[in-house]
Amino acid sequence: xxxxxxxxxxxxxxxxxxxxxxxxxxxxxxxxxxxxxxxxxxxxxxxxxxxxxxxxxxxxxxxxxxxxxxxxxxxxxxxxxxxxxxxxxxxxxxxxxxxxxxxxxxxxxxxxxxxxxxxxxxxxxxxxxxxxxxxxxxxxxxxxxxxxxxxxxxxxxxxxxxxxxxxxxxxxxxxxxxxxxxxxxxxxxxxxxxxxxxxxxxxxxxxxxxxxxxxxxxxxxxxxxxxxxxxxxxxxxxxxxxxxxxxxxxxxxxxxxxxxxxxxxxxxxxxxxxxxxxxxxxxxxxxxxxx
Amino acid sequence: xxxxxxxxxxxxxxxxxxxxxxxxxxxxxxxxxxxxxxxxxxxxxxxxxxxxxxxxxxxxxxxxxxxxxxxxxxxxxxxxxxxxxxxxxxxxxxxxxxxxxxxxxxxxxxxxxxxxxxxxxxxxxxxxxxxxxxxxxxxxxxxxxxxxxxxxxxxxxxxxxxxxxx
Ligand SMILES: Cc1cc2nc3c(=O)[nH]c(=O)nc-3n(C[C@H](O)[C@H](O)[C@H](O)COP(=O)(O)OP(=O)(O)OC[C@H]3O[C@@H](n4cnc5c(N)ncnc54)[C@H](O)[C@@H]3O)c2cc1C
Ligand code: FES
Ligand code: FES
Numbered sequence: 001x002x003x004x005x006x007x008x009x010x011x012x013x014x015x016x017x018x019x020x021x022x023x024x025x026x027x028x029x030x031x032x033x034x035x036x037x038x039x040x041x042x043x044x045x046x047x048x049x050x051x052x053x054x055x056x057x058x059x060x061x062x063x064x065x066x067x068x069x070x071x072x073x074x075x076x077x078x079x080x081x082x083x084x085x086x087x088x089x090x091x092x093x094x095x096x097x098x099x100x101x102x103x104x105x106x107x108x109x110x111x112x113x114x115x116x117x118x119x120x121x122x123x124x125x126x127x128x129x130x131x132x133x134x135x136x137x138x139x140x141x142x143x144x145x146x147x148x149x150x151x152x153x154x155x156x157x158x159x160x161x162x163x164x165x166x167x168x169x170x171x172x173x174x175x176x177x178x179x180x181x182x183x184x185x186x187x188x189x190x191x192x193x194x195x196x197x198x199x200x201x202x203x204x205x206x207x208x209x210x211x212x213x214x215x216x217x218x219x220x221x222x223x224x225x226x227x228x229x230x231x232x233x234x235x236x237x238x239x240x241x242x243x244x245x246x247x248x249x250x251x252x253x254x255x256x257x258x259x260x261x262x263x264x265x266x267x268x269x270x271x272x273x274x275x276x277x278x279x280x281x282x283x284x285x286x287x288x289x290x291x
Numbered sequence: 292x293x294x295x296x297x298x299x300x301x302x303x304x305x306x307x308x309x310x311x312x313x314x315x316x317x318x319x320x321x322x323x324x325x326x327x328x329x330x331x332x333x334x335x336x337x338x339x340x341x342x343x344x345x346x347x348x349x350x351x352x353x354x355x356x357x358x359x360x361x362x363x364x365x366x367x368x369x370x371x372x373x374x375x376x377x378x379x380x381x382x383x384x385x386x387x388x389x390x391x392x393x394x395x396x397x398x399x400x401x402x403x404x405x406x407x408x409x410x411x412x413x414x415x416x417x418x419x420x421x422x423x424x425x426x427x428x429x430x431x432x433x434x435x436x437x438x439x440x441x442x443x444x445x446x447x448x449x450x451x452x453x454x455x456x457x
Binding site for chain 1: 295315355356
């Protein structure tokens, strides 16, 4: 349980970090952010990099800004910092709802927003939030900056569209306007454990009618899943028990989770349906209050 | 073997030391500084035994590297009691409530509860009900007590942490 030998750099700028990542003789290089997933991987020797590029001193990655209806969260913003940010609570209530489910205070004090998204655990909260909101993931590499839509970012089990020499620099989402409400719920063995199934929902109402519903699930596939058929079933309708049931059934029909020692596939599907009804109902009620 | 010189303040004392870059903060505290009260249970972030306070907030010392602590201020459980041995109010509250048996988990619980008390004093929202305290402490594992007495101790410590002296 001790990390293997590696070389280490802690550049102060993004350009220097990218130069270190893309150096021709770099070998197996890894980015170190909050370290809450990566240092355990080192200690377990599941990761044995030749060079670790610590991005914790790059201040330009650590800010939260809202401009022209777009919220930009730097990848190095700590999970706990975002959780307590008034800007995040207002512009991205779904993320604010989801953050307390991540691990424990001591984990979130150090774990970063970008680290969780780059790690892409299919049970994790932040990738689910990114998928739900069609977030844009901003990446920088030796060739410059590019923006990757969430739908193309999470490509599988712990894998993303990021290249080896790219750094995730920020997450961008459209700010939630008036008439919008959000809710996040999950079932885990214990608070702070990875979710068996998690659901994030955001609803925008026009009068009493759903103008837009967004639903995403964690823990049911190799990457976060959007419940597109449930979203379509809700659009243009008034939220009541029968439409909630219809939406939950539509979503569950599309799921094929695997069974493992934490829960069977049938149980996961059942939980997914229950959580969809619950989160959509809560999100709609909050949207009504927020008119 | 790659090493770095770092300067850290541990329990109020500033030190400049050479560390191997792969050294975790936990091993640095225990092996290099001899501060063995910070315990190591799982060494991958799960059990909470290695919790310390870094720049005013609780963090795991097993999931960060010692080099990353360069320039930062660390408090371990050795840094809480007064110089004459008088226990810190959090330690006293846990002692009064028999919050430990074998004591392996205790340093981690003390630091987590100390962190909650400091946040309360700083006016941030902290868990107050027993249920909330349980949730908040779910990141610390105890194999002995069954947690009842630890929740009792945390409740007493939090009740005493109202911006007074600590
Ligand atoms: C006890 C415990 C419980 C936890 N429970 C949960 C939970 O319930 N839900 C949850 O979602 N997470 C949980 N986590 C994980 C936690 O959220 C991590 O913080 C997160 O997964 C990784 O973020 P990090 O900043 O710590 O990244 P690191 O651990 O530093 O990095 C993780 C991976 O992402 C890469 N990476 C990081 N940042 C970037 C970047 N900017 N650009 C490119 N690549 C990058 C790294 O190279 C590495 O491969 C838990 C962790 C622990 C120890
Ligand atoms: S030893 Fe650090 S959390 Fe278990
Ligand atoms: S008192 Fe023995 S592990 Fe907690």
